[in-house]
Amino acid sequence: MKFLRVFTCLLFVFLSRLTYANNDTLKLKQFADSLFIVGNYFEASVYYQKLDFFLIGENEKNKAKLSAANANKILKQYDNAINILNAISLNDVHDSLIYEVKYQCALLNYLKNDFLQVEVYLNQLNYLVSDSNYTSKSWILQALNLNEQYKWQAAKEKLLMLNSRLHKNDSVLYKRVRKEIDGMYAMNQLPKLKSASKAIKMSSLIPGLGQCYTKNYGEGIASFISVASSVGIMAVGIVFQFYFTGIATGNMLLGKFYLGGIKRSEFLAEKYNYTIAKSFNQDLKLRIKQQFIP
Amino acid sequence: MKLLVYFSAIQFAFFNATSMIAQINQNYVFINYLLQNEKNREALFLLNQPNEIKNTDTLNFLKGYNYYLMKKVDTAAVMLSKVSAISNLFSKAKSFEILNLLYAKKHSIALGKFDDFCMDTAFMYRHVFNTMKAGNYLLLRKYEKFDSLCNTFRYDDFRLTNEQMRLKELSIRARKNYSKSPIKAALLSSVVPGLGKFYAGKKGAAIASFATTTALGLMVVESYYRTKNIKSPQVITFGTLFTFFYAGNILGSYFSVQQQIKSSNGKINNEILASIHVPIIRFFK
Incomplete structure (x- = not known):
């Protein structure tokens, strides 16, 4: 009888402890959720991380990590969010979790304009996730990323694949979207990029020509005049028998203007490509959004 | 019940x-x-x-x-x-x-x-505290006090030995650092343009200064040789440029040495702080 009493007491205490612990994490989750709902994302992120720290179940911990990463994404703390997501263990887990982690990592890198990393995460996603229902969800991001890397043909193929998958039962819609995609990526619509190496070669041959090639005519003419003036100074110096002054001054100026012009033409080609591709991609982004994101 | x-x-x-x-x-x-x-x-x-x-x-x-x-x-x-x-x-x-x-x-x-x-803690950690204090005096450039604390170093605790030796080495560097004089650098540059910067340890800048000033000097000589008139526009133009570069180089050498002392002091101080920081981490973290 005495043993029964002691056992009852201990059981009661154990149950109260257990209930307390469960209530504690539940309260923490509710508190973090309420902070997230009212828009206190930083605070919510801290409490989600605390929840993740105290929880024992792997599934619940992963959910807390995903919520913390989401809060960080809204706060534009992309690196923090990526670090939190990368802490999720992906051994023996369902495809949905692998997809969520890798897709979010790719998206976060896209948001911070690290397009090579986006490609890395999307490749990981394609390799690790076998269910094509998940991989196809990442095709829009893949297409957007390919656009940013000036690989418009590859982006078009991705969107066509997505169109076939999404609208295979609705031929009218399929044809309409296909026509739209063809229109977006029509050859005459694609921006004509300038080659930086070509600009360098042109400027090396005739100073200022590289700048003109990148449509900076004023700079091109100024560069040509500067180099010509340098040669002129040298020639005048020699003609008037100021040999040292003419050659030294002319050479110094010629070196500066000639080499500076070559470097400038390379920079201008890259700037031209960036500007023209940016506005084109911006327009593409809007049109893709209209077609595929309800 | x-x-x-x-x-x-x-x-x-x-x-x-x-x-x-x-x-x-x-x-x-x-x-x-x-x-x-x-x-x-x-x-x-x-x-x-x-x-x-x-x-x-x-x-x-x-x-x-x-x-x-x-x-x-x-x-x-x-x-x-x-x-x-x-x-x-x-x-x-x-x-x-x-x-x-x-x-x-x-x-x-x-x-x-x-x-x-308290006395117990001070006694228990006396070697760490002596190292920290020595570093502190070195930061203040009080060499006598640093040397007296250095004499208490036993170099028998692996957690402190490297830092204690480093502090000794840094004290030698700190004392040496003030041996360069900005005035000496300026005087050297007035004799040979760029020599002051060479003295300050900036070899590249020294060569550039020497080349520019010499080239401008030669231009003045050539202008005078051709015009035979010291008041000719060529002589005045290149002469002005030469004077400007020559004087600028002297001033530059003076400030180079001053700057070098300052930056080298900063580097030494950072290394001293690291030598204090490491034992604190090892003993107290």
Whole structure:
């Protein structure tokens, strides 16, 4: 009888402890959720991380990590969010979790304009996730990323694949979207990029020509005049028998203007490509959004 | 039966109390986890919440340590100074306070803080404190006091030996650093353009200065040779340019040496601070 009493007491205490612990994490989750709902994302992120720290179940911990990463994404703390997501263990887990982690990592890198990393995460996603229902969800991001890397043909193929998958039962819609995609990526619509190496070669041959090639005519003419003036100074110096002054001054100026012009033409080609591709991609982004994101 | 009810109630209260203590300990563990993972903003947010850490000394220590990790040395020193002498964290807090004061360039105040340690602690950590004090005197460039503390170094504790030897080496470098004179550099540059910069240790700048000034000088000579008139526009133009570069080079050499002393002093001071920092981490972290 005495043993029964002691056992009852201990059981009661154990149950109260257990209930307390469960209530504690539940309260923490509710508190973090309420902070997230009212828009206190930083605070919510801290409490989600605390929840993740105290929880024992792997599934619940992963959910807390995903919520913390989401809060960080809204706060534009992309690196923090990526670090939190990368802490999720992906051994023996369902495809949905692998997809969520890798897709979010790719998206976060896209948001911070690290397009090579986006490609890395999307490749990981394609390799690790076998269910094509998940991989196809990442095709829009893949297409957007390919656009940013000036690989418009590859982006078009991705969107066509997505169109076939999404609208295979609705031929009218399929044809309409296909026509739209063809229109977006029509050859005459694609921006004509300038080659930086070509600009360098042109400027090396005739100073200022590289700048003109990148449509900076004023700079091109100024560069040509500067180099010509340098040669002129040298020639005048020699003609008037100021040999040292003419050659030294002319050479110094010629070196500066000639080499500076070559470097400038390379920079201008890259700037031209960036500007023209940016506005084109911006327009593409809007049109893709209209077609595929309800 | 009555006894059983009382017993259960007492047990319930006891376990709830232990749960609360456990929760506070868990908060401490979580904040430590945040600090170790460089999540200082998050840690600071939690430390500013009421009920996260109840013990004032622990709270002040964690805040101070967090500010130290955030490189806000002044605030860190203030928070760490609030840890009371009865706390277990006192020695740790005081050592980090001294370190933060040194980073905040409050060397004299830092020296005074060594007196706050009780005699037992001061005796137990005397070798670390001597190393820290020696570093402190070296930062103040008080070589006599540094040398007298250096004589107490035994070089038999692997946790201190490297830093003690490093401090000795740094004291030699610090003494040598003032041997270069800006005036000497200016004089050298007035004799041969660029020589002052060479003396300051800037070889590339020295060659560039020499080439430019010599070229301009030769242009003046050529202009005079051709025109045979010292008031000709060519001579005046190149002469002005030459004078400008020549005088600029002399001034440049003077400031180069001054700047070099300053930057070299900064480098030495950073290395001294590292030599103080490492033993503190080894002994007190």
